[in-house]
Amino acid sequence: MPQDVSPxxxxxxAKQWPEPASTAAGRRTLDILDLLTDAGYSVDIASPAQPTPFQAKTGYREHQIAVNDSGFDDWVRTLDPTLVIYDRFMMEEQFGWRVREQCPHAVTLLDTSDFHSLREARHQALKSGQPLNLFHPIAEREVAAMARCDLTIMISQVEVDLLKQHFCLPDWQLHYLPFLIKKLPDIETLPGFEERQHLIMIGGFKHTPNRDATSWFAQEIWPRLHALLPGVECHIYGAYSDHAMHRFSDPKTGLRVHGRTDDALATMARYRLNLAPLRFGAGQKGKILDGWLTGTPTVTTPIGAESMAAEDCWGYPLSADPDQFAATTAHLYRDQTAWLTVRDTGTRALESGFSYRHHADAFIERIESVAANLPAHRNRNIWGRILRRNEHRAEEFMSRWIEAKNQL
Structure with a gap:
């Protein structure tokens, strides 16, 4: 990546150093940074997280920072960014007030990756059996962070609409930016139906929806599916696997839980079907995108399909019922014509919804428009101004108190 300092x-x-081989969020983060580089930005990454052996070698300037540390103030003032992106609302809570004081003219963006509050609300509804409650304390924190920023990047149009309708955020504070694909795969060069066998599931196990999907699949779907497809195996891959996940391995039936794979796309291209049995979650699903990129038909649930493609664009009935999920999987595994139909729907979804060319220019234009009219943009954002004046001061004073306590 270019190292020259740019105006x-x-x-x-970042909450965590990007790990594109471990999470779809890590890949998306690097895609955004590469997009900014293409637009002439000089890029720096800072994180309070400890380095990991799996983080990407980005080529960008990387900085270790600390929470509740006034040393950040001098550092960021010297760096003098024109654009600051917070990766998750927690980072805006920790560092937003410091950036506002030291770099008042920097445009501030919040990248939610997915709407964390929606994912948490769905998780709680699933566990409790109670109706979905969007208005919980985490939502208050996340929406407040959105209001304090100049712009929020959303990966899901469904979530953009939800924020406008239920949380009254204005359209001019939100920007839809999906996963971006620069080059479509040549499907005809990928392994075909007869060259593939068995089933795959993939997803990092730090992500709660993936842990739940593995548990639900192993206990509810796999017994049904194994009866329909005797001799067919299902291999589950995921970074940060642990005993709680590996205990679902059952070699006698062909269910195998692995750890991470170094190349998710190459691994997936060996399998006949990609399974994404998600019961809760939010945002777009990298595992489904990987299926489309490798020509691997994906069987998923309504939650998995949300924000990826319309419900009638999958080639099979979307369902979170274990019997229906197993029946759909077995049918697509055996029927080459149906398999090809679903594979082709994925290719069309890539073409219509994830084009780099279509979304990249609009994103940069949006940022530069905000930057060119920053005082007027912020004057318009009355709730953000109120929050920065009142509520966010609590974050500042708590941080200053912790810093003083640590020094003592």
């Missing part, structure tokens, strides 16, 4: 300087403050 346009972007700083990503």
């Amino acid at each position: 346009k300087r972007a700083l990503l403050i």
Whole structure:
């Protein structure tokens, strides 16, 4: 990546160092940074997280920072970014007030990756059996962070609409930016129906929806599916696997839980079907995108399909019923014509919804429009101004108190 200092300087403050081989969120983060580089930005990444052996070698300038540390103030003032991106609302809570004080003219963006509050609400509804409650304390924190920023990047149009309708966020504070694909795969060069065998599930096990999907699949779907497809195996891959996940391995029936795979796309291309039995979650699903990129038909649930493609664009009935999920999987595994139909729907979804060319220019234009009219943009954002004046001061004073306590 270019190392020259540019008048346009972007700083990503990341909750974790990007791990594109471990999470779809890590890949998306790097896609955004590469997009900014293509637009002439100089890029820096800063994170309070400890480095990991799996983080990407990005080529960007990387900085270790700390929470509740006034040393960040001098550092960020010297860096003088023109654009600051907070990766998750927690980073805006920790560092937003400091950036606002030291770099008042920097455009601030919040990248939610997915709407964390929606994912949490769905998880609680699933566990409790109670109706979905969107208005919980985490939602208050996340929406407040959105209001304090100049712009929020959303990966799901469904979530953009939800924020406008239920949380009254204005359209001019939200920007839809899906996963971006620069080059479509040549499906005809990928392994075909007869060259593939067995089933795959994939997804990092730090992500709660993936842990739940593995548990639900192993206990509810796999016994039904194994009876329909005797001799067919299902291999589950995921970074940060642990005993709680590996205990679902059952070699006698062909269910195998593996750890991470170094190349998710190459691994997936060996399998006949990709399964994404998600019962809760939010945002777009990298595992489904990987299926489309490798020509591997994906069987998923309504939650998995949300924001990826319309319900009538999958080639089979979407369902979270274990019997229906197993029946759909067995049918597609055996029927080559149906398999090809579903594979082709994935290719069309890539073409219509994830084009880099279509979305990249609009994203940069949106940022530069906000930057060119920043005072008027912020004057318009009355709730953000109120929150920065009142509620966010609590974050500042708590941080200053912790810092003083640590020094003592």
